[in-house]
Amino acid sequence: xxxxxxxxxxxxxxxxxxxxxxxxxxxxxxxxxxxxxxxxxxxxxxxxxxxxxxxxxxxxxxxxxxxxxxxxxxxxxxxxxxxxxxxxxxxxxxxxxxxxxxxxxxxxxxxxxxxxxxxxxxxxxxxxxxxxxxxxxxxxxxxxxxxxxxxxxxxxxxxxxxxxxxxxxxxxxxxxxxxxxxxxxxxxxxxxxxxxxxxxxxxxxxxxxxxxxxxxxxxxxxxxxxxxxxxxxxxxxxxxxxxxxxxxxxxxxxxxxxxxxxxxxxxxxxxxxxxxxxxx
Amino acid sequence: xxxxxxxxxxxxxxxxxxxxxxxxxxxxxxxxxxxxxxxxxxxxxxxxxxxxxxxxxxxxxxxxxxxxxxxxxxxxxxxxxxxxxxxxxxxxxxxxxxxxxxxxxxxxxxxxxxxxxxxxxxxxxxxxxxxxxxxxxxxxxxxxxxxxxxxxxxxxxxxxxxxxxxxxxxxxxxxxxxxxxxxxxxxxxxxxxxxxxxxxxxxxxxxxxxxxxxxxxxxxxxxxxxxxxxxxxxxxxxxxxxxxxxxxxxxxxxxxxxxxxxxxxxxxxxxxxxxxxxxx
Numbered sequence: 001x002x003x004x005x006x007x008x009x010x011x012x013x014x015x016x017x018x019x020x021x022x023x024x025x026x027x028x029x030x031x032x033x034x035x036x037x038x039x040x041x042x043x044x045x046x047x048x049x050x051x052x053x054x055x056x057x058x059x060x061x062x063x064x065x066x067x068x069x070x071x072x073x074x075x076x077x078x079x080x081x082x083x084x085x086x087x088x089x090x091x092x093x094x095x096x097x098x099x100x101x102x103x104x105x106x107x108x109x110x111x112x113x114x115x116x117x118x119x120x121x122x123x124x125x126x127x128x129x130x131x132x133x134x135x136x137x138x139x140x141x142x143x144x145x146x147x148x149x150x151x152x153x154x155x156x157x158x159x160x161x162x163x164x165x166x167x168x169x170x171x172x173x174x175x176x177x178x179x180x181x182x183x184x185x186x187x188x189x190x191x192x193x194x195x196x197x198x199x200x201x202x203x204x205x206x207x208x209x210x211x212x213x214x215x216x217x218x219x220x221x222x223x224x225x226x227x228x229x230x231x232x233x234x235x236x237x238x239x240x241x242x243x244x245x246x247x248x249x250x251x252x253x254x255x256x257x258x259x260x261x262x263x264x265x266x267x268x269x270x271x272x273x274x275x276x277x278x279x280x
Numbered sequence: 281x282x283x284x285x286x287x288x289x290x291x292x293x294x295x296x297x298x299x300x301x302x303x304x305x306x307x308x309x310x311x312x313x314x315x316x317x318x319x320x321x322x323x324x325x326x327x328x329x330x331x332x333x334x335x336x337x338x339x340x341x342x343x344x345x346x347x348x349x350x351x352x353x354x355x356x357x358x359x360x361x362x363x364x365x366x367x368x369x370x371x372x373x374x375x376x377x378x379x380x381x382x383x384x385x386x387x388x389x390x391x392x393x394x395x396x397x398x399x400x401x402x403x404x405x406x407x408x409x410x411x412x413x414x415x416x417x418x419x420x421x422x423x424x425x426x427x428x429x430x431x432x433x434x435x436x437x438x439x440x441x442x443x444x445x446x447x448x449x450x451x452x453x454x455x456x457x458x459x460x461x462x463x464x465x466x467x468x469x470x471x472x473x474x475x476x477x478x479x480x481x482x483x484x485x486x487x488x489x490x491x492x493x494x495x496x497x498x499x500x501x502x503x504x505x506x507x508x509x510x511x512x513x514x515x516x517x518x519x520x521x522x523x524x525x526x527x528x529x530x531x532x533x534x535x536x537x538x539x540x541x542x543x544x545x546x547x548x549x550x551x552x553x554x555x556x557x558x559x560x
Contacts, residue, residue: 220548249472271476275497
């Protein structure tokens with residue numbers, strides 16, 4: 001896969017990493033970046049993540065073969081539609097958003113003929129933000145979920161798959177709704193829980209946190225604005241996951257209240273098996 | 281500080297690391313280990329964590345200057361008393377248990393004159409277990425909480441402080457009860473929560489976990505038996521911490537249910553400030 005022009009909308013951690021990787025792997029002859037801040041675009045250019053920066057979408061996508069939207073999830077659908085109307089026929093649009101159903105639905109039927117959007121979510125990232133943390137190897141050996149629908153053209157799906165594989169990703173296909181339910185459990189609920197654990201910690205015990213607390217709450221340092229948008233987009237599935245968690249916490253509470261060590265051991269052992277199965 | 285004979289009761293991750301560090305730092309001329317399994321003691325001897333292994337406490341402490349109990353928290357008090365009755369006058373006993381109030385109380389008044397016990401908890405460790413994971417640098421730059429009571433002799437407290445500082449630890453003094461309340465929030469509740477998050481994960485989404493889930497649940501791989509004992513010893517404080525967490529989760533739930541993005545952002549921002557204050 002060689003792309004003549006790759007346009008990255010949103011040159012932060014993910015967009016910057018995508019540009020860097022595209023250049024370093026020789027996947028794109030030219031990488032154009034769209035951002036809100038001139039300084040940030042200039043920085044992205046200096047580190048080699050983009051060749052040229054733009055403050056608006058339209059002039060950056062006129063010759064784009066592939067456009068990847070890497071902005072917060074509440075902006076993606078709008079920008080897909082905006083890019084879709086300004087890019088040439090034959091362009092492929094995709095994104096890196098942590099939620100999929102709302103975005104895919106909002107874009108459906110809004111694009112001109114000849115322009116395809118296929119939702120993607122590379123499971124890569126960090127609690128850090130901005131092109132200063134961009135890393136050309138961020139996507140290597142990561143899983144990218146691609147979320148086609150009944151209307152997705154097979155050729156567009158295959159191009160999307162080839163795109164992510166060219167960055168070193170493994171690819172997994174799911175419906176947007178299945179993606180959102182799964183990610184509620186594997187990412188959004190853990191974020192909510194980490195945030196709750198950090199949020200209730202009184203300052204006088206900060207010094208008594210060790211690696212366990214720091215690991216368990218690391219994601220709570222993530223950007224509140226980005227995460228508020230993710231929760232809003234995946235509200236129902238997150239609420240359902242939260243209910244599951246509350247149920248399990250109630251079981252643990254009962255084991256504590258009843259000093260039922262056998263039950264506590266059973267619950268901890270079941271969870272340990274899950275965690276062990278995931279590897280380090 | 282040079283110790284003639286240091287006896288470590290329980291030669292697992294912590295006891296093995298203590299023996300290794302004592303030898304490598306030249307803190308003890310002789311390190312004796314007590315364990316239940318001959319193979320494990322022989323392994324500890326081979327890696328240089330102990331000089332000699334014993335299957336029972338009594339013969340291992342007859343000449344001990346310092347005895348450190350590194351067994352699960354539900355065994356520590358009994359072994360402190362057992363060691364205290366067999367060791368010479370002038371010996372210092374301490375431990376590495378993750379809970380303190382129950383242990384300190386159970387030992388109080390049970391030791392012969394001339395033998396002192398001062399509770400300790402080095403905030404070091406991992407979800408791994410056994411001397412195979414022992415690491416001479418495990419205690420370096422870690423915080424050790426020492427939990428004196430009104431009856432603790434100043435000289436014994438100072439020896440305990442000097443002991444942990446010799447391993448490279450910073451030292452913090454707290455009452456056993458304050459320690460247990462603090463650790464409920466910084467360690468025991470995060471463990472419970474990580475376990476709950478891992479426990480509710482259905483196998484079909486295992487593949488969709490990334491670094492966020494893995495960090496957030498890493499401690500859930502810890503030994504269920506050790507943790508059941510910790511929860512049993514610190515039952516009341518863990519229940520109080522769990523109530524705090526449940527309250528915060530209910531606030532997050534309400535923000536989701538009401539689609540109140542401003543409130544969600546406020547809660548996430550407050551937690552991010554806490555997490556940022558802790559550093560990586």
